[in-house]
Amino acid sequence: MATPERPLSPFTDIYRWQITMTLSILHRITGVVLAIGAFGIAWWLLAVSASDMRYVEFTDLATSLPGRIVLAGFSYCLIYHLLNGLRHLLWDSGRGFEIKQFYLTGWTVVVLSFVFTGVLWMLALTHGGSP
C-alpha cells in the first residue's frame, strides 16, 4: 500500500512564539514537578509522626542550602500552577477567551507568581525562627 507524504498537523515549531504557549507548557511542567513535590509533603508528615530524630533529620536536610534551593523551586511551581490553574477555571466558566484577555491574565500570572513567591520566602525567612 502506498504511503504518500501527507501533511502533518501543525506542531509547536510551526508557530511564532507567544506567551500563551509558554504558560501552557509551564502549567504541565510545574504540574509534574509538583506531583513529585507531593511526596515531599508525605515525607515531611511521616518524619513529624515518626520521632524527634527523624524530624530533625528532615529539617536539617530541608534547611540545608540544596534543600532550600529545592524548596524554592517547589514553592515557585506551586504558586505558578495555582495562579495559572485559576486561569484555567476562569476559562472553564466560559470567560477570558478574548485575545487581549489571554495576554492580560497570562502576564498577571507571571508577575504575581514571582511576587507571591517572594512574599512567601520573606515571611518564611523573617517570621520563622529557623537557622
Added chain:
Amino acid sequence: MSAQGTDKPMRTPLAQARGLGSAKDGVHHWWMQRLTAIALALLTPWFLWLLISLMGVSHPALRHMLGDPRRALPLLAFVIALFYHAKLGLQVVIEDYVHTRWMELTLQVITTFACAMGALTCVFAIVRIMFSP
C-alpha cells in the same frame, strides 16, 4: 495506538471501540480534575500559611498543633485532593506523550499506585500524629 495489521478485521468498528472508555468516563475525569482543583485552590493558601506559622516551632509543639482536628482535618483533605489531582494530571501527561502501549500502561499503573501510596502515607502519618502521644 497499534495498527490493526494487514488482515481485515472481523469485528465491527463499534465492537472495537467498546470497552475503550466512554464519553462519560472522560467527563468524570474532567470533573474530578476541576473539583480537586477548586479544593486545592482553597486549601493551598491555607497550607502555605500553616507552614509559615509552624516555622521554628519545636517538634513536640508541632505534633500538638498538627494533631489538633482544626488543622488535621483540612490537612487530610489537602493531601487527598493533592494526590488525586496529581494522579489525574499525570495520567493525561502520560496519555499525551507516551505512545508505546506497554510503556504507557506500565507508567499509568506505577503513577496510580505511587499516588495512592503517597496519599495513604500522609493519612497514616496524620492519624499517627493525632492519636499517638
